[in-house]
Amino acid sequence: MNKDSVNISTEEDESQFDNGKVVKLIVVGCGQRGHVYSQYAIERPNRLKIVGVCDPIKYRREKMAKEFGLEQDKIFSDWNDIINLEKFADAVLIATPDQLHRDPAIAFANKGYHLLVEKPLAITEEDCKLIVDAAKKNNVMLSVCHVLRYSPINLKIKELIDSGLIGKVMNIQHLEPIGYYHFAHSYVRGNWSNIEKSSFSLLTKSCHDLDLIHFFFSSPATDGGKSKYSYKKCKKISSFGGLTYFNKENKPKEAGDAKRCLSCPISNKCPYSASKIYLEFYPWKKFVLVPDREPTLENVKLALQNGPYGVCAYESDNDVADQQIVNLEFDDGTTCSFSMVAFTEEMCIRKTRIFGTHGQLECNGSNIVYDDFRFGDKEIFTPKVIQNTKMSNHGASDYYLMRSFVYAVSQNDPTQILSGPDDTLTSHLLVFKAEESRLKNTVINF
Structure with a gap:
């Protein structure tokens, strides 16, 4: 490999994200994810301030309010009460249960708040489109918490792909090993165990995996638009799997x-x-x-x-798939296979293999191994990750997601967001079509 042929960026200087403006954020949904994202305000108080919290559970909202020193008039049990007030923040984080994203997202967009919405954006194709339309109509930024796009290791993979290092990407294999105990917790006994109460597991667990695949197959945009990337069109989707064990x-x-x-x-x-x-x-x-x-x-x-x-894992009311595969074919003939598996020792440490015409990349979650077909070289890339953060989930992607969104709002620059409305909507549609294929046992022409 010619080391001079590829421009590999080094760790970014954090100071470039300090511009003097403190973004004000309201947190709607003070559960685990809402609390994790809000930690950015503690770690970077010169960039973000939590100015309101909302949750129907008194203990959670008061605990978070105490953490951020909020007065009683900025603590809410119902997000509608915030809508009825004058706008007092720049943005809102929607971290409610998945099935409760649509209404607050649309209402806050109509009020002029920029939106950060936990994934999935919504649980139906129609609701996703309604949220995107509301954001566009009101000219507010929308970022979905597809955190995998923001992880240093995935951004390094994307950088290597875009550099032309492995030639044209022809095929991607991607695995999400959910983890046997994590699946039992969340998808057998927990909040995402039942389709009627939440949604199907490919959406609730792995929509950001299909989004990541979509991202890897994209190319840098050249039209000067709001998105940094242009995307291939998926032509065909097939999917198989289901609830095969936890019954x-x-x-x-x-x-x-x-x-x-x-x-x-x-x-x-x-x-x-x-x-x-x-x-x-x-x-x-x-x-x-x-x-x-x-x-x-x-x-x-x-x-x-x-x-x-x-409850016994075999006696719960769960009905979501515990293993599923998705196959994609794009309009240029390139392909992808994705596997979501409950029965793994590792928890959510994704495995990715990307095959190009000049080489291949293989990622185990911490390193990227590059094999060069032309000269027989092998190289290992280990991207630097911020160390002094409590937001270390998903390889510190939670931190980098918040940094991106807060900076975008402070600069009024949507190009800082890697998971914007159009990108997100397209990748969500891939998920909905994949599930349609599984249920109908047929190939879907996209």
Whole structure:
């Protein structure tokens, strides 16, 4: 490999994102994700200030209000109460449950607030379009929390692709290993376990994986528009999979009639045991189990005795897919295969292989291995990641997402956003069409 042929950027200077303006943000939804994103205001108070919080659960909203020193008149149980006031912030973070994104997003756009919306944007194709239309009509910025676009390792992959290092990208293989205990927590017992209560798992868990694939197949835009990238058109989609394991038919006979893990005779050897996941790993996910009071060990035990997180993984009301594959063909003949799998030891450490005409890239979540077909060289890239942050999830992508959005608002520059309205809408449509293919058992012409 000719080392001079590729311009590989170094770690960015954080000071370039300090421009003297402090963006004011309202947080609607004070659960886990809302709280994580809001930490940017603590780590970078010269860039972001939380000026209002909203959540129907008193404990959560008051806990966050105390953390950010908010007065009582800036603490809300219903987002409609904020809409009825004069605009008092630059932007709003919508981190409500997935099925409750549409109405507040549209209302805040109509009020002139810039929007940061947790993924997925909405749970139906129509609602996604309505939110995008509202943002455009009101000339407000919309960023969706497709955090994978913002991770240093994925941006390095994108940089290497755009440099021409591996020639034309012909095929991508991408795996999301959800993690056996994470899937049991979120998609068997938790908030995303039931389609009627939330949505299908490809959307709620992996919409940002298909978005990332969409991103990797894009090329730098040359039209000077609001998006940095132009995208290939997907021509065909097929998908297979479903709920194949977490049901009563697969319940071990030795478990007998036990409906809860605390009373199960084989809880100590079941990989999906709530006793092991929440008590041995305590305090893992304790705020999710006990959202309305202090999540002490005693309160966690009570939640396992009485709540959904203590139910046997084979006795829950879950109905979402526990494994699914998606195949994509684009208009130039290039292809992609994506796998979402519950049954993995690693949790959400994506594996990506990108095959080009001159070389290939393989990413294991921390390093990128480059193999050059022309000269037989091999090189390993390890992108630098910010270390002094509590926002370290997804390879610190949570931090970089917030940095991008806050800077975009402060500069009134939507090109700073990597996951804008049009990009997001297209990748969401890929997800909806993939699920349609799975349900109809047919190839969908996109």
